[in-house]
Amino acid sequence: MNSHALAELVFHLGRIASGEGLVEGLTAAQWAVLRYFAQANRFSRTPSAFAAFHATTQDTPSQTIKSLETQGNLTRTRSQDDRRSVQFVLTEKARCILTNDPFESLVRAAGSPHPSVQGHFASALQRMLGQVAQERGKPFGTCTSCQHLESDSCSSEEQVSYGCGFTSEPVRPEELDGVCINFIPGKIMALKRSSNAVALR
Known part of the structure; x- marks a missing residue:
């Protein structure tokens, strides 16, 4: 094809x-x-x-x-x-x-291939999306792979805090997978978890 x-x-x-x-x-x-x-x-x-x-x-x-x-x-x-x-x-x-x-019909279809196929497919689509976004001059993405994401861990209470280097504001754990206009592609951060952190969607 x-x-x-x-x-x-x-x-x-x-x-x-x-x-x-x-x-x-x-x-x-x-x-x-x-x-x-x-x-x-x-x-x-x-x-x-x-x-x-x-x-x-x-x-x-x-x-x-x-x-x-x-x-x-x-x-x-x-x-x-x-x-x-x-x-x-x-x-x-x-x-x-x-x-x-109605978008959920596509969600169900995306879940039908074997998980190993889903991973390769997702990677290919991410590359396609990234290339198109770069050509149009405005990529979008989430905090987990953004250069602006900062994290700090408080070892005494094992609490994890995140912040946005662009806005200088805290980012709540449940917001990490939200689409952001300030996104700049970067290395995917290995998220630190704590017992108080809210799981990502």
Whole structure:
């Protein structure tokens, strides 16, 4: 199979999984917004970050976000760091809706190959995604493989703390796998665990 045919398969899978037609009364664009804000960390829950993640203009998602607000699926708050900036958080209603996400059909299909095949497939897709993101000038990723992630262990209580070198703010263990707009590719960190740490999703 040549590279063009492989890219077509990946693209077609994405289109199917994104949800064609109305599911739970939501359009494919609305599903995309809900999925993004569900996985984004607190530094990246903004319209501009969503636009960068999906490689669109900042004006593109504005109406979709407004409609989800009106439906009671998103709530907006002012950023604590920049009062001119707003952040969006999913409501409980939206989290319930996400349990019927059409994307889950792709999740089930991804789990069908043997685990050894899944590992190779995941590595290949990560490389593809990284190359495309670099060419477009804005890679996204999670804290665990970001150059900005810092950690410190307190041996007396065996507590582990994490911080973001870019924002100079602490990062909670449960946030480590959230998508971040400030991501810079780096070496994957071996996470230190403590009895108080929250397991990653």
